[in-house]
Amino acid sequence: MSPPAPARPVSPLTALLNSPWTLALVVWLAFFWQLGAVPLYDLDEGAFTEATREMLASGNYITPYRDGAPRYDKPVLIYWLQAASVRLLGFDEFALRLPSALAAALWVLALWRFVREHLDAATATVAGLVMALGLQVALIGKAAVADAVLNLFIALACFDIWRYWCRRQAAGAEVRTGADHWLLARVSLWLGLGFLTKGPVAILFPLLASLLYALTSGGWRTWLEAVLNPRGWLVFLLVAAPWYLAVWMDSGPGFWQGFFLDHNLGRYGGVKHGHAGFPGYYLVMLPIVLLPFTGWFLSLLPMTTRLWADPLDRFLLLWFATVFVVFSFSATKLPHYLVYGITPLFILMARHRWALTRPWLAFAPPLLLFTLLVLLPWLLAPLAGSARRAHEVAQFAAAAQVLDWRYALGAWAALLLVLGLALATPARALGLWQRLVLVGIIQTVLVFGLVVPRVFAVMQAPVREAALVARALDLPTVVFRTSLPSFSVYRQAITPSVEQPRPGQLVFLRIDKLEQLAAAAGDAAVLVPVYQRGPVALVRIATPAAANLTTPLGSP
Structure with missing residues (x-):
C-alpha cells in the first residue's frame, strides 16, 4: 500500500x-x-x-x-x-x-x-x-x-x-x-x-x-x-x-x-x-x-x-x-x-x-509556456517570414493585428503571477501542489479568455463571415478545393465541392486556391470578387457580359 x-x-x-x-x-x-x-x-x-x-x-x-x-x-x-x-x-x-x-x-x-x-x-x-x-x-x-x-x-x-x-x-x-x-x-x-x-x-x-x-x-x-x-x-x-x-x-x-x-x-x-x-x-x-x-x-x-x-x-x-x-x-x-x-x-x-518537492520541476513547464505566450508577438515575424502560401501569409498578418496591447498586458500579468507563485517563500499556506492548482486557474483564464478568442478570430471568424455573406446573397454556392465545413454550418445549407464551377455560382475557397480556380473556370469565365478576409474568399463565376453589369460587393 x-x-x-x-x-x-x-x-x-x-x-x-x-x-x-x-x-x-x-x-x-x-x-x-x-x-x-x-x-x-x-x-x-x-x-x-x-x-x-x-x-x-x-x-x-x-x-x-x-x-x-x-x-x-x-x-x-x-x-x-x-x-x-x-x-x-x-x-x-x-x-x-x-x-x-x-x-x-x-x-x-x-x-x-x-x-x-x-x-x-x-x-x-x-x-x-x-x-x-x-x-x-x-x-x-x-x-x-x-x-x-x-x-x-x-x-x-x-x-x-x-x-x-x-x-x-x-x-x-x-x-x-x-x-x-x-x-x-x-x-x-x-x-x-x-x-x-x-x-x-x-x-x-x-x-x-x-x-x-x-x-x-x-x-x-x-x-x-x-x-x-x-x-x-x-x-x-x-x-x-x-x-x-x-x-x-x-x-x-x-x-x-x-x-x-x-x-x-x-x-x-x-x-x-x-x-x-x-x-x-x-x-x-x-x-x-x-x-x-x-x-x-x-x-x-x-x-x-x-x-x-x-x-x-x-x-x-x-x-x-x-x-x-x-x-x-x-x-x-x-x-x-x-x-x-x-x-x-x-x-x-x-x-x-x-x-512533489522540487519547485524548479513544478514550475519550469508552466513558466516556459507563459514565457512563450508573452513572446508570441515577437516570434510572429520570423514565423511569418517562412510562410509561403497565400492563406498562411494572410493569417500571420491578421495575427499581428490581434496580438495587441491588451494581449500583451494579459500575458505579462499572467506570467508575473505565475512567477510570483514560483518564488513565493515556502509556507504551509503555499505548498507546491496548491500553487500549481492556482497556476492552472491562471492558465485557464489566459488561454480561454485571451489566447483562444484571438486564434479563432484569425482562423475561423473569416469563415463565419463568408458564410453569412453567402447566405444573404442566396446564390448557388459551392466549395473549391477547400475543406472548412463550418462554412456550411453557418450558411445553414449543404455546400457541394466541385472541380469546375459554373457561371452563376458563388465559390468559397482558400485564397491560395484562387489561381487554380481561374484555371478551372476557363478563359470564358470572369472571377468577380465578393468577399475576402484573412485566409478565405468568396468569388462569383460570371460570363464577361454579366461581369460588366455587376458591381461586386468587394471585401471589407
Whole structure:
C-alpha cells in the first residue's frame, strides 16, 4: 500500500482547494465559461456540427451526412446529443458544444466519486481540480466533437471494472452477488455507449488494461469469466446493436466498411489527414497535454516501483501505459489520443501530491509556456517570414493585428503571477501542489479568455463571415478545393465541392486556391470578387457580359 501522506496542519488555502465548491467553480470555468464565445473550428468541429445540422434538416437520425455525402468517420451518439441540445436551446455554438461540456463535467464528477470512494474526499477534490485544469482536457471539454463523451464512458467503464475487481477479491472467487452482476451490467452499458460514440476504441482500452492487471495479479480467470458473462453481452448488444443494424439497413455496408476498415484499421495502419508523427511523438506531446502539471507528473516517475506494488496504483499505471503504447505504434497520431489514458494520471498525482518537492520541476513547464505566450508577438515575424502560401501569409498578418496591447498586458500579468507563485517563500499556506492548482486557474483564464478568442478570430471568424455573406446573397454556392465545413454550418445549407464551377455560382475557397480556380473556370469565365478576409474568399463565376453589369460587393 502507498504510505500515508505526512500529517500536517491544514491551511486556509488547502481547505479552500479541498472544498467541493471550489471544484464546482473550476468545472464551470474550465468547461462552461466562454463556451459559445468563439466560432466553430475546422476541420473537426465543423464536420461534426454540419453532420448534426443536416441530421436535423433531413430528419434522418440514422446515417450522418456532411455536405450531402455520408459521413462514416464516427458513430451516431454525439450527433444525437448535439441535435437534442440544439432542439432545446437553438442552433448556435453554445448549444452545439454543450454536450461536450456536460460530458466533461460528468467525467470529473465520476473521477471525484471514484477517488472519494477508494481513497478520501480531499484527494478526490484535488484529482478533480487537476483534471479540469489540465490543458488538453479543458480544450476537448469545450469542443463540439466526440472526445469528451468518449472519455466519460472509458472512465466510467474502468472505474466500475475496478469496483467489480475489489468486490470479487473481498467476497472470494466463488461468490457472486447481485451487486456483482449489477456492476458487470454497468460496465457493459458504458462500453456500449462508448461504442456508439467512437467505436472499438471505447472497448479496447478498458478490456486491455483490465486484462493486463488481471495477468499481473493472478486473476485472469476472474477477468475471463467477466468478459464471457452472457448478461454483460446482452446489455452491450441491447445498447449498441440497434443503431449499427439500422445504419446497415439505411445505407448498406458503407458505414461498416468506411468506419471499421478505413477510419479504424486504416487510421492505425496509415496516416489520415496528414496527421503523421515520429516514433517518440507522444513522449513530446505528453508534457504539453498535461500542462501546467507536467512537473507534478514527472515527480511520480522515480516512484514507479513503489506505485507498482500498490494494487490501485498498478491498475492506474496499466491504464495509462496501455493507451500510450498502443497509440505510439499508430501511424496516425494526434495529441488528444493521449487523453484516453490520462485520467489515471490525475488520480496518481493527487494521491501522491506530497511527493512533489522540487519547485524548479513544478514550475519550469508552466513558466516556459507563459514565457512563450508573452513572446508570441515577437516570434510572429520570423514565423511569418517562412510562410509561403497565400492563406498562411494572410493569417500571420491578421495575427499581428490581434496580438495587441491588451494581449500583451494579459500575458505579462499572467506570467508575473505565475512567477510570483514560483518564488513565493515556502509556507504551509503555499505548498507546491496548491500553487500549481492556482497556476492552472491562471492558465485557464489566459488561454480561454485571451489566447483562444484571438486564434479563432484569425482562423475561423473569416469563415463565419463568408458564410453569412453567402447566405444573404442566396446564390448557388459551392466549395473549391477547400475543406472548412463550418462554412456550411453557418450558411445553414449543404455546400457541394466541385472541380469546375459554373457561371452563376458563388465559390468559397482558400485564397491560395484562387489561381487554380481561374484555371478551372476557363478563359470564358470572369472571377468577380465578393468577399475576402484573412485566409478565405468568396468569388462569383460570371460570363464577361454579366461581369460588366455587376458591381461586386468587394471585401471589407
